[in-house]
Amino acid sequence: MMRVRFRKSLLIKLGILTLVLLFTIPYFMSKLDDSSKQDSLKRRSWNKLASDVKEMFPFNDAKKNVMPNPLERHANDSSATQKVYGPRAELKKGVLGNYEPDYKIAHGPGEGGQPVFASMEEKAAADQSVREFGFNMVVSDKISLDRTIPDTRMDECKYWNYPTLKELPTASVILVFHNEGWSTLIRTVHSVVNMSPPELLKEVVMVDDFSDKAHLKEPMEKYIAEYNKKHNNVVKLYRNPERMGLIRTRTRGAELSTADVIIFLDAHCEPNRNWLVPLLARIAYDRTIMAVPIVDGINWDNFAYASVYGAATAHHRGIFEWGFLYKESQVPQKELSRRQHNSEPYRSPTHAGGLFAMDRKYFFELGAYDEGLQIWGGENFELSFKIWQCGGSVEWVPCSHVGHVYRNHMPYGFGKVDVKIPVILLNYMRVVEVWLDDDFKEYFYTREPSVRGYPIGDLSKQLQFKKDHNCKSFRWFMDNIAYEVYDKFPILPPNKAWGEVKQKKGMLCWDTLGQSVGGGPIGVSHCHHYGGNQMFRLNTKGQIGVGERCITAPGGDTLHMSFCATEPTGPWEWDETSGLFRNRDYQKCVEAGHDNKLHLVRCEPDKSAQMWIINEIKTWDR
């Protein structure tokens, strides 16, 4: 009986379900049809924003010193959490993409991305320019400002068909610069304009962070004025009234921009063919996506253009180690398998910082960059963590390639900074204190123990934002997005001791002597109490760390800098009472030799040359 009744009720339930489905399927279908309408709605709101922002006359923005506070301006806008999906791109094999340009490699120096060399007579001037700009400007000056470069994309990229011009948002490309060389900067402007559909590139916004080089003053204004005559006034130049640093200048550039999407590029870039549309298409599809192009390398000395990842099909993405040095590694299979085609965008935990596209309004809904971040560094993590944890996503777009000149060295100072620890660590601390959960914060302070407790200023705005937007935990981010970090940079055991390793009865301290991995032995020198090369960490699992590197004794004699083993363990033991620093693998102890190098020798507990103390150092707290 029971069984029959059950079956009867099940049949009734099935019947009702069928009816419900029959009535709702057309509703779902109309929803799908609606996506284009929703997109046009979205465009309207973009346009509205653009007209809200005052256009300013380029070259003459001295009165525009005070930036509106983005957090206040958009405080009541909660649309960041509302997802509206727009049109999608489609791969049609054999059908050339609707934005594929007709592109032919020209002949001449540097064309096709070929290297160019300075002559013997030019050598002195070339060397001087490298010291001044970090690039060989003598070589750069020989290359056309409109030079052609090789196609470094996957072959498949040619066959993507993207939404129509009307369906795509417009772009402001923002170039922030400080004392940049002439031809590398101007070639960036030319390349952006040459490689972008004019209907989509609304403007190139140049923001000068208080340069003092003569070629960036009147000559550049004249050049841009002439260039603008032929290019529909596409270039706008703004100047900071004082040095603001890269991060704040970027936010200012975003404020001054008027298009739907902002795209930041370094001021020494050469976008590749059809670089723009694949980025805009992702943002048209979902405005909470940060779209990141694949960066190709341009050599600082000969300006050869080449992929930095080898095969275009081998995808990489941005991660980090626990000292928050930016790292890249191969995209895990789990992420690759989420997609149908290997040329499709893939999700990335973070990005390098210099090159990315975002919906302009969304950038400000997120509060732009934390205003407490100074000069440079860590802003890529702040934006990435904020995006991921508060409902957006970061994607790398394999069909968008942009060449970037990697500098030989950083030739510029930072200007005035009132910070007693490296600025970049202050920035990391602000990011860590806002976006990491307590247990993850601890891994950062294990890796950078000397900054713990440094006053980093007010974080209440950031913490309030996180609360108001119901942002997810860092553990959620780690488990779901940045999961390979657990394998590549396993969680660090606590430090047993850290600081300078000093002779118990002497004035010498362990010192890396500036050695790098593969270099000579490390040794001792006079204790300077400033950390740096004299800052060591011994963790509870026997590993000695210096920055992101480790100390090993590969031959059982001298001590050397080496790459840290993935597992944060090692053979080192330090006995606080005797002062002996023992290596378990060789059963030997560390002693400073007459050569002032550190050696492993037979342990002699009474020998003062083997007695070490470890003093914590906080350079800012004395």
Ligand SMILES: [Mn+2]
């Ligand atoms: Mn750069």
